[in-house]
Amino acid sequence: MPAMPERTETKGAEQKAEAQVGAPVGAGRNLLFLREEELRLAQDLLFFGYRDFTAGPDQILAELGMGRAHHRVLHFVGRRPGITVGELLAILGITKQSLARVLTPMVEQDYVLQTTGRNDRRQRLLTLTPKGAELERRLFERQREWVMRAYREAGPIAVEGFRRVMHGLMGPEARSQLERLEQPAAPRPRGAPLARTG
Amino acid sequence: MPAMPERTETKGAEQKAEAQVGAPVGAGRNLLFLREEELRLAQDLLFFGYRDFTAGPDQILAELGMGRAHHRVLHFVGRRPGITVGELLAILGITKQSLARVLTPMVEQDYVLQTTGRNDRRQRLLTLTPKGAELERRLFERQREWVMRAYREAGPIAVEGFRRVMHGLMGPEARSQLERLEQPAAPRPRGAPLARTG
DNA sequence: GGTATTGGTCAGCAAGGTTGACACATTTTT
């Protein structure tokens, strides 16, 4: 594989740390004691990486008077068409009121469509309108280019490692939510669109 | 170079299961073309992972009436004692006023010490006070446990991959800033502490 | 029919970003 790292940083320096604590671990587990510098590096990487990961979409969104919160709605509604408001709240981990502030305008501006649930008519099933899907697409493509570059530079093995570590950084709740997200999409909502009071 | 197929997009989601997180990695697998599902997964992982990564410190900080912004100041000042206000602004990528809102109280509450630069007396060199260093330590330890768990679950190869991908997600500016951060610390500030104007 | 659940909405608060303008000490340039 191409693209070896520019700097061969931390590799193999873990035993030193073990010697400090005097706790020799099994042979393959030498990377498992997290020395100070390694965590500091992880903190830096996550800070800079996450910031630059979101920078592209943020720019597009700003032109439309939207923010990251809107992107998250577009993303998760796009990922699970027909998701209920309650499910979306659980995924985002915010309050109903915080969601309403971004969701209501998005419905009014025809980015998101609300339909009544056909089993439970109290529910509001959310889907992207064509307009919403198109915006989501733009944001997605921008981010794809960025991530693609990172993946290409890092190589496939690294990508798999990245996924595993990120997954490990998630708590149990996020893990089960992710699991649900990855499952086959729910059946299409077939309820009638709500009357728009606009 | 692993020159890869350009557009296999519409081919359906056949290998989806393999691409998922816990799945074993096939060595020669072509992960370099970023299919839709792969990027969606990356988005999810970064969203959930980053959120849960910061959750621990956030909790401690909240008890002290601080936020993530304060943590960043503690982190980067701790990482480069004697950093100037201007350098810190460049790293954080925020405006002077935004920084002032968190930094000024932190100086007043004796978390951060300001000294005048000895070469350029206009500069304010920032260092952590013992109180600040202790708080930074607490936050650090909390986060270390969390990251350590993730690293342990993922294994050393994955950790290296994680680092490479995160590095790839950074833009050029962030990369050179990170490089500077990793270098040996600047000489200790020896200027006189500023008189605090009550 | 009574209660629980799902969702919408109003009012108000806080953190942490933004911009623009200005002040001041200090350093650098002319």
Place this chain on the structure above:
DNA sequence: AAAAATGTGTCAACCTTGCTGACCAATACC
């Protein structure tokens, strides 16, 4: 010596996106 540029602080005003508490309407469940 005077002027310009630099590093920092600060004031005023604004935005986004979190939060809480309260209350209402429609619907489902027992």
